[in-house]
Amino acid sequence: MAVFRCSCHQITWGDNLVEAIDDIGSFGYAGTETFGTVVTQFAGRAHDFQAMLQARGLRLSALYGGGPLHDPAQQSDAIANNLAIIDFLHEMGSDRIVLGPGRRDGTPSAEDMARFASGATEVAAAARDKGIVAGMHPHWNTVIEQRDEITRFFDAVDTDLVKLALDPAHIAKAGDDPVEVASSYRDILTYMHIKDYVPELDIETPDVASAQAHAPRIAFFGELGTGVVDLPALLDVARDAGYDGWRTGARDRSPTPPRQSLEVNSRYLTERLGFDLAGENA
Template sequence: MSTQTPRLSPEKVWLGITPTLWWNDDFINIDIGIPFEQCISEMALAGYVGCSIGHKYPTDPKVLKAALELRGLRVSEPWVSTYFTIEAMKEQTIEKVRQQLAFLEEMEHGSTDPRRADLVVAEFGHAVNPLPFALFPNCPTLTDEQWGRLVDGLHQIGRIAREEGRRLCYHPHLGTGVMIASAVDRLMERTDPDLIHLLLDTAHLAAAGVDPLAVTKKYARRIKHIHLKDIRADVVHRVHNEGLSFEAAIEAGIFTVPGDGSIKTFPQILATLAEADFAGWLVIEAEQDPAKANPLRYAKMARAYLRETLGW
């Protein structure tokens, strides 16, 4: 009987990377001036085939598409912050979703490439991660009424995404109402699995005290998009003990690329996903200060770790 560990297939899994190694898209002061062209050139040089969207990217789909195709890259996902749990923001959220879906249609129009981008969302109503607040003590706890609004809103945009042939993937995120294990479970229990998929962000879960391997095992069939990144446990302890904000945590180095930090279960996580026949984007992420962590060096470090772990 074979005991070989299952591995993800390069025929069904595509490796991307986010520009948050080169600059930060939430806190634009975390930036040493690396331009868009250098960023995507280094992504390609490091061995990736896709990328998420950053604030320095051209907004004209034709210009962006040409720049990415020149380097053998394509878009893995755009991001939409949803605001269903606060007042007078539902229609604006839905409009933003429609805009991003239209953008993706322009980027991929006429393409038969199976590597289609997913739509990534997270609820930022009441979120404290953009604010200069102590992160963990001030994370919101959603009320039953807010949960109802969130679920209804997600179902509405999930249907819109599905009509456009896109998967809507929800990203549990530090500083938001869907961060801890019970909130992730509640989201999964209350949402339609045909409309709302789970984005597995290993570091956001681990930093929140959630076991990313346990989440992977529990929801493997609902995971359709991956942000693979690591944490530095000593920095997580500092965030708790010193009351650091999310921005200060990033500056202090809370995140790094997989294999460089404190999460030791990446091989088991990837094997669990392989057993579930995962197909889609596996995106490397590490929100780091590029003045302290050379982006190309860390991008190549992550690619080497994946090559060692996946065999390709």
């Protein structure tokens, strides 16, 4: 029987890494995800970052990379950045890299898609050589946003190399059904964000006192259970598929302090979904 562990993304805390891992660790999560920028912050000091996580009972579930792999002017730098992330993950003993697509400028062209597919494939091949799996993360306002773009991408890559890192809230934001996407790609599901989309919050959010430095400026991804994503059905798909990877809670932007948002999400995960945040779940 497949088992999984619970992780929490640090995005809500912006630049406040220590506060983020203090809060996440205090709620008993087994792991945490953050952005590839940590590679620069801890260049040559992966052991220091590892020690910080271990002191709070955390493992690094993944790093978020990707970027403008579709842009001919930026692809080489983006690939190099992802290779550095892969090296850092290898030092940390972590085995997942999330590839977020680059920002879209209108409807992606066939050339955009082909370049992104080739760049993602190159990164994924390098990752596999170090025992790391790459998952492409469909994301609102990027070149892989719409359902047909997800199809076009996976038709263009070797899915033995490039897998799916699912974020149901971004798929719902694009007007598509995350449960259908999960079902269609269940065999290549390698990483999962647990996040909700609240259409009523789909507005630009002004700065508030609780906002964290460099946290997202949008708030339409709400606390778990407050939006339109059918999270229990989504998790049933993952369970039926035998998915045994991380389930990573996330709230991009919160109008309340991050710890307060984390408390709401943690309560949903434990009370509604029955998760053990620290241990193994079936």
